[in-house]
Amino acid sequence: MSAANQVPDPFTLVIFGASGDLTRRKLVPAVFSLFCEGLLPEKFSIVGFARREKSDDTFREEMHEAVKTFARVQPIDESRWREFARNVHYHQSTFEDTSGYRSLKQRLESLAGQSNAPCNCLFYLATQPTQFPLIVEQLEKSEFTRSDSSERRWSRVIIEKPFGRDLDSARRLNEQVKAAFDEEQIYRIDHYLGKETVQNILVLRFANSIFEPIWNQKHVDHVQITVSETVGMEGRGKYYEQAGALRDMVQNHMMHLLCLVAMESPNSLDAGAVRDEKVKVLRALRPIPPVCAVNGVVRAQYTQGTCLGEDVSGYRQEDGVSADSNTETYVAFKAFIDNWRWSGVPFYLRTGKRLPARVTEIGIHFKSVPQVLFNTDPAAPMLPNLLALRIQPNEAISLRFQVKEPGPGMHIRPLKMDFGYADGFGKEPPEAYERLLLDVARGDATLFTRSDEVEAAWEFLTPVIEGCAGWGGGLPTYAAGTWGPKEADDLIAADGREWHLMRRRTGKGAEAFEIE
Numbered sequence: 459m460s461a462a463n464q465v466p467d468p469f470t471l472v473i474f475g476a477s478g479d480l481t482r483r484k485l486v487p488a489v490f491s492l493f494c495e496g497l498l499p500e501k502f503s504i505v506g507f508a509r510r511e512k513s514d515d516t517f518r519e520e521m522h523e524a525v526k527t528f529a530r531v532q533p534i535d536e537s538r539w540r541e542f543a544r545n546v547h548y549h550q551s552t553f554e555d556t557s558g559y560r561s562l563k564q565r566l567e568s569l570a571g572q573s574n575a576p577c578n579c580l581f582y583l584a585t586q587p588t589q590f591p592l593i594v595e596q597l598e599k600s601e602f603t604r605s606d607s608s609e610r611r612w613s614r615v616i617i618e619k620p621f622g623r624d625l626d627s628a629r630r631l632n633e634q635v636k637a638a639f640d641e642e643q644i645y646r647i648d649h650y651l652g653k654e655t656v657q658n659i660l661v662l663r664f665a666n667s668i669f670e671p672i673w674n675q676k677h678v679d680h681v682q683i684t685v686s687e688t689v690g691m692e693g694r695g696k697y698y699e700q701a702g703a704l705r706d707m708v709q710n711h712m713m714h715l716l717c718l719v720a721m722e723s724p725n726s727l728d729a730g731a732v733r734d735e736k737v738k739v740l741r742a743l744r745p746i747p748p749v750c751a752v753n754g755v756v757r758a759q760y761t762q763g764t765c766l767g768e769d770v771s772g773y774r775q776e777d778g779v780s781a782d783s784n785t786e787t788y789v790a791f792k793a794f795i796d797n798w799r800w801s802g803v804p805f806y807l808r809t810g811k812r813l814p815a816r817v818t819e820i821g822i823h824f825k826s827v828p829q830v831l832f833n834t835d836p837a838a839p840m841l842p843n844l845l846a847l848r849i850q851p852n853e854a855i856s857l858r859f860q861v862k863e864p865g866p867g868m869h870i871r872p873l874k875m876d877f878g879y880a881d882g883f884g885k886e887p888p889e890a891y892e893r894l895l896l897d898v899a900r901g902d903a904t905l906f907t908r909s910d911e912v913e914a915a916w917e918f919l920t921p922v923i924e925g926c927a928g929w930g931g932g933l934p935t936y937a938a939g940t941w942g943p944k945e946a947d948d949l950i951a952a953d954g955r956e957w958h959l960m961r962r963r964t965g966k967g968a969e970a971f972e973i974e
C-alpha cells in the first residue's frame with residue numbers, strides 16, 4: 459500500500475462519461491476534497507469527456523453545484539473552489555469519433571505544455587460497461603496507452619464495475635483491455651476497497667496478536683456478511699434489471715469482504731502479495747453448481763412497503779423495470795472455503811435493497827462455551843462471543859462477551875465493548891473514492907482488482923447465476939422495509955443459527971436491529 463504522504467506526479471484525469479451521476483456525485487467531489495487536503499500535486503487537471511455540447515464554464519458550473527451538494531466537507535470553501543475550477547475542463551466528443559480523441563490529445567498536450575508538466579494521464583471509464591471496449595480501443599489507436607519510463611510519463615486506466623456479466627464476458631473484456639494496456643496500467647475499481655473500515659480488516663487481523671490465533675475453524679463457528687441497503691432503484695432500474703443483487707453486490711463488494719476476512723497473511727503489503735492471497739481464497743471457495751444454486755441460494759424481490767417511514771413502491775413498479783421481472787433485489791446464501799483454516803465453517807452472505815437499515819457488517823461468531831458451569835440451561839443457551847466489524851455507517855468494531863450482572867445472584871448477560879471511528883479519531887473517515895483516486899495517481903494497485911481475481915470471482919458465481927436463471931418459478935418476495943424473505947431466515951435456521959441483524963428492534967439508528 460502506498461506511502462501515506464507521497465504526493466503524486468502531475469497528472470490529468472480524463473473522465474469518460476462526464477455527464478453521468480458518478481462524476482457528479484463521487485469523482486469530482488473526491489478530487490476536490492483531495493485538493494483541499496493538499497494531497498494533489500501543484501499541477502493537475504480534470505477533463506470531462508462526454509457527447510453533449512457544453513463549454514468549459516458550463517461544465518465547471520455543473521461541477522460547482524455537484525461539489526456543493528456532495529463534497530465530504532461542507533460548506534465548501536468558495537475561494538478554494540475558484541482555484542480548483544481553473545483546472546477543470548470539458549471535451550465534447552462521442553466515444554466512437556476518432557477525431558475526438560485526436561483533438562483530446564492536442565488538448566492534453568497543450569494543458570501539460572502550459573504548466574510545463576509531463577503528460578501523465580489517468581483515464582477513468584465511468585460509462586456504460588458496453589462502451590469500455592470501444593473507448594479502450596480508441597485510446598490505443600490514438601496512442602494514449604503507452605507509459606514511458608524514460609520520460610517519466612505514465613498512462614493508466616480505471617475501469618468501473620461491473621467488469622463483465624459472467625466468466626466469459628469478463629475474460630473477453632480482460633483480453634480487450636490487456637491488448638491495449640499492461641496489467642500494471644489497469645485499475646479495476648471497486649469502491650468498497652477504498653472504505654477505511656474495509657482496509658482496517660487487515661490491520662485488525664495482522665497488526666494485533668490476539669485475533670489471529672483464534673481466526674480459524676477451531677474457534678470460529680461461522681461468519682456472517684451483511685450488506686443491507688434502504689435505497690431502491692434511484693433511477694437505475696434499467697441497469698439493475700440486467701444485473702440483480704448477485705452481479706451488482708455479491709460478485710464484487712461482498713467477494714472482496716469475504717477475501718479480506720478469510721485470507722492468509724500476505725508476506726508484504728505489495729499489491730502482488732495482497733492480491734495473491736485474495737485469489738487463493740476465491741479459488742478455495744466450494745463450487746455451487748447450478749443445480750444446487752436453485753435450492754440453496756435464496757433470491758427475492760421487494761414489493762411495496764414502508765421504508766424509513768416512507769411509503770415506497772415495489773421493484774416491479776420502479777422505472778425501467780419490467781412488470782414481470784424475475785431480477786433479484788435480495789440474495790442470501792451459504793459458502794464454504796475448503797482450506798485448512800476454514801474447513802467446515804459456513805460463511806453466510808446476504809444483501810438486499812429496501813431493507814430497514816443501511817448497514818454493512820461482518821460478524822465473526824465464535825464457538826459457544828461448553829454446556830457446563832454458566833451455560834447449563836439448554837433452553838436458554840448463552841450467546842457466544844461475537845466480533846462485529848461495522849463497515850458502515852457508524853464505522854466501528856464491537857466485541858460481545860458475557861459479564862456478571864452486579865448483585866447478589868449469579869446473573870450473566872452479554873455486553874458489548876465498542877470502538878467507534880468517529881469517537882476514536884474525532885472525525886469521519888474519508889470517502890472511498892478519495893483514497894482510490896489518489897492511489898491510482900501514485901501508481902499503487904493494492905486496492906484494485908487484478909485480472910485473475912475478477913475471473914476467479916466470476917468462476918465461482920457464474921454457475922450460481924446460471925442455476926438461478928434456469929429457475930422457472932416465481933421469486934419469493936418481501937415487503938420493502940422488512941429484513942428480506944422468510945426463506946433467508948429458514949436458510950440459516952436450518953443450521954440452528956440466526957441472522958445477527960434482524961427483526962427485533964432494540965434501539966435507535968444503526969443499532970436498531972440487533973438481536974441482543
Ligand code: BG6
Pocket residue numbers: 619649687689706707
Ligand atoms: C454500487 C451498487 O456498486 O454500490 C449499488 O451498484 C449500491 O447498487 C452501492 O447501492 C452501494 O455502495 P455504498 O458505498 O453506498 O455501500
